Amino acid sequence: MIPIPVDAVPASSLNFDLYFERERGAAPVLYRKRWHPLEQADLERLLKRGVQTLYVPSVDQEAFREQMFEEVCQDETVSPERRYKVLRDVNRVVFDMAFRGRESEDLMSLLSSLAPQLAFVICREDLVVRDLFSLMEHDSGIYTHCVNVAVYCLILAAALGMTDMAELEELAMGALLHDIGKRHVQLAGTKQMSGLTRQQREQLQRHPTVGFQELVLRDQYTWAQLMVVYQHHERIDGQGSPVGSVEHEIHPWARICAIADVFHSITSDNAVRAPLTIEQALNVIDQQAGASFDREIAKCWNTKVWKKTSSRKS
Amino acid sequence: MLEHESVEKNELAEIVNRLRCEIELPPALEDFFDFEGILPTTADERRRFARMDLRSFGALEYRQTFPVLPRSSCWHRIYTKDLSRGGLCFLHSEQLFPMEQMHVILPAETVKTVLPRCERMIIEIRRCQRRGPRCYEIGACFISSFRDLAAEIASAS
Ligand SMILES: [Fe+2]
Ligand SMILES: [Fe+2]
Numbered sequence: 001m002i003p004i005p006v007d008a009v010p011a012s013s014l015n016f017d018l019y020f021e022r023e024r025g026a027a028p029v030l031y032r033k034r035w036h037p038l039e040q041a042d043l044e045r046l047l048k049r050g051v052q053t054l055y056v057p058s059v060d061q062e063a064f065r066e067q068m069f070e071e072v073c074q075d076e077t078v079s080p081e082r083r084y085k086v087l088r089d090v091n092r093v094v095f096d097m098a099f100r101g102r103e104s105e106d107l108m109s110l111l112s113s114l115a116p117q118l119a120f121v122i123c124r125e126d127l128v129v130r131d132l133f134s135l136m137e138h139d140s141g142i143y144t145h146c147v148n149v150a151v152y153c154l155i156l157a158a159a160l161g162m163t164d165m166a167e168l169e170e171l172a173m174g175a176l177l178h179d180i181g182k183r184h185v186q187l188a189g190t191k192q193m194s195g196l197t198r199q200q201r202e203q204l205q206r207h208p209t210v211g212f213q214e215l216v217l218r219d220q221y222t223w224a225q226l227m228v229v230y231q232h233h234e235r236i237d238g239q240g241s242p243v244g245s246v247e248h249e250i251h252p253w254a255r256i257c258a259i260a261d262v263f264h265s266i267t268s269d270n271a272v273r274a275p276l277t278i279e280q281a282l283n284v285i286d287q288q289a290g291a292s293f294d295r296e297i298a299k300c301w302n303t304k305v306w307k308k309t310s311s312r313k314s
Numbered sequence: 315m316l317e318h319e320s321v322e323k324n325e326l327a328e329i330v331n332r333l334r335c336e337i338e339l340p341p342a343l344e345d346f347f348d349f350e351g352i353l354p355t356t357a358d359e360r361r362r363f364a365r366m367d368l369r370s371f372g373a374l375e376y377r378q379t380f381p382v383l384p385r386s387s388c389w390h391r392i393y394t395k396d397l398s399r400g401g402l403c404f405l406h407s408e409q410l411f412p413m414e415q416m417h418v419i420l421p422a423e424t425v426k427t428v429l430p431r432c433e434r435m436i437i438e439i440r441r442c443q444r445r446g447p448r449c450y451e452i453g454a455c456f457i458s459s460f461r462d463l464a465a466e467i468a469s470a471s
Contacts, residue, residue, distance in 0.1 A: 213412050216380050216411075217380075217413075219381055221382070223383060243442055243443055244444040245409070245444055246444070249409070
């Protein structure tokens with residue numbers, strides 16, 4: 001069950017079930033079946049009774065996220081404050097979803113125990129939430145991608161031995177913002193590179209620089225976070241962009257993010273090509289280790305995180 | 315470090331000459347100093363000003379622009395590549411980052427034809443590409459004064 005503050009729940013017909021605690025600490029029971037109209041007066045009554053939290057069942061996470069996206073993105077009459085609250089909850093749920101289903105491995109269960117706390121901290125950071133909100137308004141696909149990449153970065157960093165929570169949070173925030181420069185690229189309808197105008201292509205290629213330029217003026221982000229944004233398309237062999245930096249000139253967090261970024265991009269559905277299977281994607285990472293990716297980090301991702309042995313001779 | 319105010323025009327060349335060069339030209343740029351002339355503006359470039367090839371030396375003074383990137387104020391010898399009224403392209407031994415703002419001193423005799431009055435300029439970095447282990451090609455534009463980034467940051471947060 002995902003807890004949602006009552007004041008973040010929209011008064012409308014919802015496409016997910018809602019649960020509540022009849023008594024404090026009791027197991028949540030059904031409050032409203034999906035599509036049953038929910039009115040502002042109902043929510044106010046709950047608050048008057050001291051019920052501050054409603055719950056959405058885990059199976060309805062997707063539906064919840066979808067409806068909340070619509071709620072915040074499409075209704076211009078919603079006040080900024082309310083949009084903000086809603087996004088915060090959606091964010092937590094997306095994060096939670098990204099962690100789920102991977103609990104079988106030891107590492108995954110460790111991380112999923114950290115997930116709610118991490119998600120909470122990230123959502124608490126007003127600035128990150130605001131930036132993510134504008135990204136979500138621009139393109140919810142990029143937003144989902146960023147959240148997933150952040151999760152992969154955390155998993156990979158933990159597998160590499162990063163244990164400090166503050167450091168993990170810092171990395172997660174950087175990763176959440178890694179594609180923030182894309183929010184200025186108008187891609188309306190065109191997802192295929194070949195369908196883009198030259199100007200769009202140039203803008204897209206410049207997104208690490210644009211993102212860096214924007215965040216560096218904020219005085220809120222650390223250099224390591226800025227390097228995640230600026231260097232996540234650099235390659236170990238110097239063939240990346242924007243600078244063509246090599247090996248250790250690329251910040252370790254950017255090297256982590258590069259793998260997480262490509263892995264999520266090639267395994268997720270988009271208009272350009274069909275998603276690769278995990279097995280195929282791991283082969284891509286393996287083949288590109290030492291060229292696109294840091295060899296050690298790629299090895300850790302494949303063998304420690306996904307328990308895959310290399311098909312290549314080293 | 316050198317005080318700007320005490321630097322007279324005729325001393326500028328002296329400063330540049332005194333600086334040690336830390337740039338290592340990669341094999342692909344071995345003929346870097348071999349040619350000079352006016353670069354035609356190609357059709358796909360939306361440049362406002364014609365560029366002039368300027369294979370020469372200059373000096374770059376570091377200055378801290380971002381709170382998160384410490385830069386101690388000191389001078390470096392750079393190789394200039396080309397120049398226009400709007401900006402400069404040069405080689406430097408270190409990576410610089412977009413929007414960093416610094417001082418640059420350019421050799422007087424060549425600059426005069428392009429930039430009538432000024433030899434010590436303020437630049438803002440636009441792009442930086444690695445050409446070799448100690449060689450970065452950097453594009454920068456001239457700006458009239460340093461922006462008060464501290465104030466911009468304060469108002470943005
Ligand atoms: Fe990217
Ligand atoms: Fe990305």
